[in-house]
Amino acid sequence: DVKVTQSSRYLVKRTGEKVFLECVQDMDHENMFWYRQDPGLGLRLIYFSYDVKMKEKGDIPEGYSVSREKKERFSLILESASTNQTSMYLCASSPVGTVDEQYFGPGTRLTVT
């Protein structure tokens, strides 16, 4: 079974803090994704990585950056957290050649106060 794990289930941070969200997958997938999920808006893509050190911006990259130093690990960084970044953050991975069969982690519920 594909397993995608995220470092925290719940996180509370203060405005202006730098926040790191970690994601690890154990199926040797090339593609990894970071989404945020908000009520009524569905999942929105923040960043996508198709290889180590490679990344592409998604729909809402502003205020976020990513790092992929190893194939199995994809980190999302909030440089200076703001209250409008309070959300559920979901990491996903998929094998090479397909972005459609995505396997998701359990999510991190981030609250910025």
Place this chain on the structure above:
Amino acid sequence: QKEVEQDPGPLSVPEGAIVSLNCTYSNSAFQYFMWYRQYSRKGPELLMYTYSSGNKEDGRFTAQVDKSSKYISLFIRDSQPSDSATYLCAMSPTGGFKTIFGAGTRLFVKA
């Protein structure tokens, strides 16, 4: 207008009912159509995957794609309380890396 529209529900049905979940879309380039199921406080899991038009069946689940109407459906037969979840439709074009998700429909199946 959103690229993918999905009624948020909630949809409440008795156990054993046939459930119909639907999405409409506007981008005719979409070729891959997926349904994900998301239980409360969990990440989405891929349920059904269809390429282009037609039907696909997997146990109690049937996915239908009508590209001429830009309309996709998921049918659940003999619904069970364990089917209670949020169902997300998703779609993507050929060769793209961006999958567009619907906002999800919350389904409750009452025992």
